[in-house]
Amino acid sequence: MNEDLKVNLSGLPRDYLDAGAAENVSAAVSSQVPVVEPEPELVVNPWDIVLCTSGTLISCENAIVVLIIFHNPSLRAPMFLLIGSLALADLLAGVGLIVNFVFAYLLQSEATKLVTIGLIVASFSASVCSLLAITVDRYLSLYYALTYHSERTVTFTYVMLVMLWGASICLGLLPVLGWNCLRDESTCSVVRPLTKNNAAILSVSFLFTFALMLQLYIQICKIVMRHAHQIALQHHFLATSHYVTTRKGVSTLAIILGTFAACWMPFTLYSLIADYTYPSMYTYATLLPATYNSIINPVIYAFRNQEIQKALCLICCGCIPSSLSQRARSPSDV
Numbered sequence: 213m214n215e216d217l218k219v220n221l222s223g224l225p226r227d228y229l230d231a232g233a234a235e236n237v238s239a240a241v242s243s244q245v246p247v248v249e250p251e252p253e254l255v256v257n258p259w260d261i262v263l264c265t266s267g268t269l270i271s272c273e274n275a276i277v278v279l280i281i282f283h284n285p286s287l288r289a290p291m292f293l294l295i296g297s298l299a300l301a302d303l304l305a306g307v308g309l310i311v312n313f314v315f316a317y318l319l320q321s322e323a324t325k326l327v328t329i330g331l332i333v334a335s336f337s338a339s340v341c342s343l344l345a346i347t348v349d350r351y352l353s354l355y356y357a358l359t360y361h362s363e364r365t366v367t368f369t370y371v372m373l374v375m376l377w378g379a380s381i382c383l384g385l386l387p388v389l390g391w392n393c394l395r396d397e398s399t400c401s402v403v404r405p406l407t408k409n410n411a412a413i414l415s416v417s418f419l420f421t422f423a424l425m426l427q428l429y430i431q432i433c434k435i436v437m438r439h440a441h442q443i444a445l446q447h448h449f450l451a452t453s454h455y456v457t458t459r460k461g462v463s464t465l466a467i468i469l470g471t472f473a474a475c476w477m478p479f480t481l482y483s484l485i486a487d488y489t490y491p492s493m494y495t496y497a498t499l500l501p502a503t504y505n506s507i508i509n510p511v512i513y514a515f516r517n518q519e520i521q522k523a524l525c526l527i528c529c530g531c532i533p534s535s536l537s538q539r540a541r542s543p544s545d546v
Contacts, residue, residue: 334384
């Protein structure tokens with residue numbers, strides 16, 4: 213009887229006391245064992261992997277075009293200079309996508325974010341401007357057909373290249389020089405650290421470029437059809453071949469313009485209406501098609517060109533196929 217009274221002085225049941233003692237012992241033991249916290253796993257966004265893969269493909273394709281044009285002195289006509297500019301811009305865009313992936317997961321800092329976004333903006337801007345310059349060159353080659361192959365055309369081409377690359381570099385430097393949203397997240401656009409105003413300027417510039425390209429394309433169509441009609445009236449036996457040749461050039465420009473719009477229009481319109489509060493999935497879904505334009509450009513411009521095909525065959529197999537050597541170069545080839 214006395215032992216029971218001594219155990220129950222606290223007024224608590226015996227079972228509760230036994231459980232509490234067990235918990236105290238367990239807590240004492242666990243406090244003596246060092247707790248090893250698991251290292252946080254590096255979670256990679258699948259969209260970033262897709263963008264990095266696109267960047268790798270873009271870099272490989274356009275590096276081939278740049279090397280072909282650079283190592284062939286015969287490819288120095290205005291057309292090839294502009295194609296080289298386009299390939300170089302797309303090459304830098306691909307490198308920018310790869311660098312963005314590496315810095316985002318291995319070397320995160322404000323400086324790397326600004327440098328990466330500056331490189332991507334500058335390279336894609338140069339790519340779009342190069343497409344516009346090629347369209348202008350095609351228009352001039354038809355409108356001033358007699359004087360197109362002159363020193364004035366070469367000089368004008370160099371002026372266009374300097375202007376388009378200068379403007380693109382300036383656009384890329386804006387985030388680096390302070391026009392970014394790292395200090396005020398409320399001003400961020402769908403692509404951080406670009407501000408909404410910066411994204412709006414880029415989007416409006418794209419729409420202006422597209423409208424100008426569309427107008428030039430309409431004028432090219434009119435010139436081509438008028439020339440084809442005049443030749444058909446003078447030389448009936450040459451009408452068919454000339455029409456096929458001119459139609460090839462117009463079809464190429466139509467493919468270029470349609471591809472350009474399909475790739476860039478979704479992201480452009482989305483950048484105008486959205487901001488950083490929108491789900492990032494929408495940004496990735498509209499940005500990814502824009503990168504496809506840099507994948508398609510070498511196929512449309514470079515690898516369909518007869519002179520570049522010859523140079524590529526010489527590099528790969530050391531010979532030129534008879535099908536290429538016997539073909540006459542057409543002024544409508546792009």
